[in-house]
Amino acid sequence: MPGLDGDEELFWRSLVELLLRLPRVLDEHFDREARVGMTDYSVLVALSEAPSGELRMGELAEATALSRSRMSRVVDDLVRRSLVTRRRCEQDARSAIAAITPEGLAVLTxxxxxxxxxxxxxxxxxxxxxxxxxxxxxxxxxxxxxxETTAD
Structure with a gap:
């Protein structure tokens, strides 16, 4: 298979640098101004836009493009900080539901x-x-x- 041509190489390297640099810059600002990172902010946004401000953990992972294990750690941290609550799903005891709290909504706002x-x-x-x-x-x-590549 041939390598990348000049335009492809430039595009790819620019995209990779953007994907690495932009989250770091955003995280620095979020942490300084709101004491949350970009990932925390994305979770709070997803929950705030959901019906009743809550989502099953799998839905929340999908909405934020995070793995389920990463989502679990992020939500645990947000629960410790009182920005989110977590409870068992009444219809499916294997599932958990995360919900944004008034404190979480205030941080997001x-x-x-x-x-x-x-x-x-x-x-x-x-x-x-x-x-x-x-x-x-x-x-x-x-x-x-x-x-399609990452679908469960």
């Missing part, structure tokens, strides 16, 4: 303005609407392939 400002300054301010639409279409195709 406080972190949101800074997060939006960073999304704009770090990413959106550097691309046009047309580039955004084209990139979104391309990334959607890649994500579809990835989801």
């Amino acid at each position: 406080a972190a949101y303005p800074g997060h939006v400002a960073r999304v704009r300054s770090l990413v959106l301010d550097h691309i046009t609407k047309s580039e955004m639409r084209t990139t979104t279409q391309a990334l959607s195709r890649v994500l579809t392939a990835l989801r």
Whole structure:
């Protein structure tokens, strides 16, 4: 199989650096401003958008693209910090349900303005609407392939 051509290599290296650098920068800001990391924020967002502010752990892992074991550790930490509660599912004792608490919602609400400002300054301010639409279409195709590869 041939190697990557120049354009492919440049694209791939740029994407890898973005995937490594952006979460680190976002985590630093989240931790400093809201005492949560990007992963915590993603979990709180998913729960806040769910009906009744709660999801089964498997659904929460899927919504945040985390493994079930990683999700369990993240939720345990959020429970210790009173940002989330965890309880057994009444319909299926093998499942657990995570729910956002008022404290978790307050942290999410406080972190949101800074997060939006960073999304704009770090990413959106550097691309046009047309580039955004084209990139979104391309990334959607890649994500579809990835989801099929990682489906349970």
